Amino acid sequence: MDVAGDPQSKAFGLAAEFDSASQLFHAAEKIRDAGYKKFDVFSPFPIHGMDDAMGLKRSLLGKLIFFGGLTGFLTAVGLTFIPSSIIYPLIVMGKPTNLYTVPAFFPIIFELTILFSAFTAVFGMLIMNGLPRLHHPMFNWERFKKVSDDKFFCVIEARDPKFAERDVKDFLQSLGGQNITRVHGD
Amino acid sequence: MADASAARTTAELTPAEQAVIRPPLVLNKRTYGWIGNYVSSIVEDKTPIWWWICLLPCVLLTAVLGFCITYLISTGVGVWGNNHPVGWAWDITNFVFWIGIGHAGTLISAILFLTRQKWRTSINRAAEAMTLFAVICAAIYPGLHVGRVWMAWFLAPVPNANGIWQNFRSPLLWDVFAVSTYFTVSVLFWYTGLIPDLATLRDRATTKIKKFFYGTLALGWRGGNRQWRHYEMAYLLLAGLSTPLVLSVHSVVSFDFATSVIPGWHTTIFPPYFVAGAIFGGFAMVLTIMIPACAIYKPLHDLVTVSHVDKMCKVILFTGSIVGYAYIMELFMAWYSANPYERAAFWYRAFGPFWWAYWSMMFCNVIAPQIFWFKYFRTHLVWVWIICQFPNAGMWYERFVIIATTLSRDFLPSAWAQFHPTWVDIWMFIGTFGLFGTLFLLFIRFLPMICMFEVKAVLPEADPHHGEKH
Numbered sequence: 001m002d003v004a005g006d007p008q009s010k011a012f013g014l015a016a017e018f019d020s021a022s023q024l025f026h027a028a029e030k031i032r033d034a035g036y037k038k039f040d041v042f043s044p045f046p047i048h049g050m051d052d053a054m055g056l057k058r059s060l061l062g063k064l065i066f067f068g069g070l071t072g073f074l075t076a077v078g079l080t081f082i083p084s085s086i087i088y089p090l091i092v093m094g095k096p097t098n099l100y101t102v103p104a105f106f107p108i109i110f111e112l113t114i115l116f117s118a119f120t121a122v123f124g125m126l127i128m129n130g131l132p133r134l135h136h137p138m139f140n141w142e143r144f145k146k147v148s149d150d151k152f153f154c155v156i157e158a159r160d161p162k163f164a165e166r167d168v169k170d171f172l173q174s175l176g177g178q179n180i181t182r183v184h185g186d
Numbered sequence: 187m188a189d190a191s192a193a194r195t196t197a198e199l200t201p202a203e204q205a206v207i208r209p210p211l212v213l214n215k216r217t218y219g220w221i222g223n224y225v226s227s228i229v230e231d232k233t234p235i236w237w238w239i240c241l242l243p244c245v246l247l248t249a250v251l252g253f254c255i256t257y258l259i260s261t262g263v264g265v266w267g268n269n270h271p272v273g274w275a276w277d278i279t280n281f282v283f284w285i286g287i288g289h290a291g292t293l294i295s296a297i298l299f300l301t302r303q304k305w306r307t308s309i310n311r312a313a314e315a316m317t318l319f320a321v322i323c324a325a326i327y328p329g330l331h332v333g334r335v336w337m338a339w340f341l342a343p344v345p346n347a348n349g350i351w352q353n354f355r356s357p358l359l360w361d362v363f364a365v366s367t368y369f370t371v372s373v374l375f376w377y378t379g380l381i382p383d384l385a386t387l388r389d390r391a392t393t394k395i396k397k398f399f400y401g402t403l404a405l406g407w408r409g410g411n412r413q414w415r416h417y418e419m420a421y422l423l424l425a426g427l428s429t430p431l432v433l434s435v436h437s438v439v440s441f442d443f444a445t446s447v448i449p450g451w452h453t454t455i456f457p458p459y460f461v462a463g464a465i466f467g468g469f470a471m472v473l474t475i476m477i478p479a480c481a482i483y484k485p486l487h488d489l490v491t492v493s494h495v496d497k498m499c500k501v502i503l504f505t506g507s508i509v510g511y512a513y514i515m516e517l518f519m520a521w522y523s524a525n526p527y528e529r530a531a532f533w534y535r536a537f538g539p540f541w542w543a544y545w546s547m548m549f550c551n552v553i554a555p556q557i558f559w560f561k562y563f564r565t566h567l568v569w570v571w572i573i574c575q576f577p578n579a580g581m582w583y584e585r586f587v588i589i590a591t592t593l594s595r596d597f598l599p600s601a602w603a604q605f606h607p608t609w610v611d612i613w614m615f616i617g618t619f620g621l622f623g624t625l626f627l628l629f630i631r632f633l634p635m636i637c638m639f640e641v642k643a644v645l646p647e648a649d650p651h652h653g654e655k656h
Contacts, residue, residue, distance in 0.1 A: 040412050045382075048650060059418075084351070092353055104355035108363050115367045122378055125419070132406050147389070148639075
């Protein structure tokens, strides 16, 4: 079996290469059914239905963004009402700030709600993905460079409770995985 | 159904079956590898001569823009032709023109994403880049129009020693929030879409500098499905957030006019009419830059096909017709309102001293695009490019007609005056095209102009059930 990375360091897991999206998809279903939890599949583009194939739940990001948007909404409400009615009351076209003039604050409230939601979407996504993280054990494997081109990979991590090197290797082979490699590194 | 028939070749199908099958989005059966190789090679190969030849005039014009800005700041806004009663003139015309152009990018990237128009994948990157560059060009004008540029920070609601706060009920302040939010969200959306492609360039990089540059920007993207699932959720929600945002931005820009009491501005039709006009002008600009780019990089015609151009022309035709309807409805309402000032404003637009601008606008926006009813003109790229220049020019005339013509005729004839642009007006406008061109050329050279991972994902073999029988 090939070895990638410094063999002295901790083993990250056993990785295999696949040729097509459908092979990877069916491999993921079988890995899920075999009861592995700490595994991932890598592809040049998102594969439709892969979350179910891996047994992953829907991303929580959507719920997080709701709270981001709520923060933006409350910030904007404070930003418009506090100066206009308390700190620096303005009379515009003969109208002081009161309930009837609230619609004039809507554009700013709307914009800030969108702005905070968008920040939450992008930074929430990065944090949930553990990015930025410029180094990762998988990058020790030379063939893995093809993941952003036209190859598909899967890895079963050594920290999975079911992980046993011989079994995993045979299992990956039975799924049609090629170039099965032990990846090392922290 | 499509999978079951995949066992037979297309030629074996009956004509009825062939009519049902959708044409492929990527022609010539290109593979994942080809897409990655070709699009990356545009960035990786030696800089072509044409690129330098195009860059030189663009940089020179950017320098002219820089000179004009320096001259304006050091002298005062009086170097522009704006004067009483035309207090808003070319500067605001150009601002609205450029902001409008940006809208096509967000429409393609967000609204077509939500409506699952998969053909958008090959044009969204360049269109979004165009959005950013157009908004940068736009932001220059109101930034300078504040007069004392060093006071521009007064636009931001920050506590200051004077104890003064902004009027949050002013459409001009709404505009500050709308445009800055739009720019920020567009940058986030664009960068999020770039991350997987930057990882492709990182993995292909041969030199240390490229590895560092693309490696840092890719943030360590690995393409694992545990990442993709959050990524796709983020992208979907950004599209969902950008859709109301883009519709709001030009609506808010139109509020600058619509909430005033000037005849010709004080109308409720402005927000939808501005948004339709923005999409109309924006699509014309996308085609104006994409057609030459694909002519230079010929194999891109497999990704940006004639069918794409055809669809975009239909969008231009549709939004152009909405704009035409709005123009006619404006005239009707001016008559129907029985308001003498409203009637006079429109009479002056059509038959006053700026009649040539009004009829140029009418011809370019309403009549010229109607030729896209004919398929021949939607599918022959040279014709498409020529016809797209009419909306480009027409949308500028539209804003000029709305702004300068309306202001030059006040309520009292004693206050009337003509508007004449100065050389600073003219060169600043030309200069922003230089800035736009420079930024776009740099974009083509250093970043992938086609969204590689999304195009790969629309290939038939990207379907995990490809080739299986149901």
